[in-house]
Amino acid sequence: MSIREVARKAGVGIGTVSRVLNGRASVSAEVQRRVLEVVKELRYTPNEHARRMWKGRANTICFLLANRQILLSLHGHIFRGVEEFCGVNGYSVLFTTFRYSPHTPPEELELPPILKAKGVVDGVILGGVNYPNLLERMEAYRIPYSVFGNNLVDDGAPRTKSVMFEDGDGAEQAVEHLIRLGHRDIWFVGHTAWPWNRRRYDSYSRIMRRHRLEPRAIVEGLAQAGHELGLQAARRILEASEPATAVFAASDYIACGVIEAATRMGRRVPEDLSVVGFDALDEFAYYRPRITSVGTDKEKIGEYCALLVIRQAEGEETGDQSTVRIPMHLVEGESCAPPAQTRVKTD
Template identity: 35%
Template sequence: MVTVYDVATTAGVSIATVSRALNDRGRISAATRAHVLEVAGQLGYQPNDLARGLVGMSTKTIALLLPDIANPYFPELVKGVQTVADEYGHLLLLCHDADDEKKALADIATLRRKQVDGIMLPSGTLSGSRLAAAVEGLPLVLLDRTVRGVSAAHISVDNRAGARNAVRHLLDLGHQRIAHVSGPAGIISARQRKAGWADALREAGHEPTLVETGNFLEDGGYAAARTLLAGNTDFTAVFAANDLTAIGVLAAFADAGLRVPRDVSVVGFDGLQLTSYLTPKLTTVAQPIGDIGRAAATLLLQQISGELTGTPRSVILPTHLLVRDSSGPPPRRPVTSGKKAFR
């Protein structure tokens, strides 16, 4: 591998002069710089990004810490981030932390040792002083989340408004008994979507009392739907906190012999591509997932390059409702809790 020493020897200059020429820093004549660059090109010299990082320059790497790489929401997000990273000439590093605080802190420490230029933290339950200390001083963008004690650029969608629109859609169809399967209470987007569900019901004169907690995954949606069916309150529709939850709800209703939307309607949140292939196709609140990734990467790289200074920016993107086959008018009789047996 060609080194700075090789370039200096061939060009007949000092290593310091080569460094100034390659980095365009310090006092050096235009002729000398041109000569050094020509020699470097002839030798096929490639700069060592890590070594440059060690002296305070960019390593051209950014990192994205994912709470759950198996969730189909995140590949589309990564694709959006990668598009912008490529445009800026940066390498994207992925870490899968699955909301494991110990692993997340270890990953961030490793990224700091490798002189990563900045990191992005999507929605998850990790928070608190230890995480705040771990990211202190790093260019940082938070996606659909907050971290106590951290002031950073932030991007999200209007979760509350999106949920409110989903429930208003069900109300407009004639539903009054609308249950909610929420996400984990520790995730801010889950709390915002629950609040939007409650807003819409209260605006229509109904009390938001029928709620079960899920985990943003299919199994949580399935378990919550079974609990709803075993309860003491009738309902005609379910608003699920995300699409994976909705998929679990659909499976539970199918196992109980319920037909969607004839017996009960279901609406999700995310707009995952796979939901258009379900039977029935899922009505869902669609997030601009790729745009979220692109905006997050742009904010981060603008911080790194110095284009973005001052108060950290906050970007809120809109959602839109995709009306499909899983929502329809309420049945003549609501689902009677406690009377539906599972096959």
């Protein structure tokens, strides 16, 4: 059964049948009724591939994970949000990876074959760690895209077509939580060469100064890997002469390292040292003590990334739409308590 047979029996053209099946309003109610009756009578099922060709779209979006070796739970949740949103809106999702250097000129970036092939995907969501040269390449290639803005390594503010959670707000909630518990000697641990850690550190410093407290931090000169960084930083903090009753770690991985080092040195968490992480990752759901952290609706990030791409693919003018920002919230665990001296006075 073909669309030609439907058109012939309904007494209309092929284009009219297509407009009816695609829900366009440029067809009279009487013609719509007649076409739909014939479709039902002939049990005609539209060829999805043909429909996509007619629309000039593949109804497929590519999720590109850049410069990451594995899919961590953060990006797993984002991908799930993309997939669910696309499914509801009639789009499929393809997944691929891409490794590239930030120093490669945009015009020399060799894009994955799936992006270079015409008509295979309608747009791309840039996940993982990305750099401005790929965004410039996307703009020049004129392919609809959106980017997970938190992991964009750029000295400037996040660009348009990006979705990100509020690093600064999350860091503020973490530090304010420790201050409410009575902590005054709060350290920050995180490698600020990465812009997301730098945003968290800047917020930490601002909140500490607002409360007339001295910011103390270890932000460089250590291993860049999260867990190892936490191990090394905690040893330096706890062996130093300066006081420390709490640590705000720039990630849950760093927080895990801090807790492990403190335990090895005979410090109990949270009795002797409180620790707050960042991201509220699934990887640490069963870690003990359960890490107090700040998290966000990660699927919502994926939903908005997909929405931005679909709007572009369907011809909507996004213009200079500002970055979509997702709020964060405190996730209380078992790694925080009032400082020891406060508990003694209370008792």
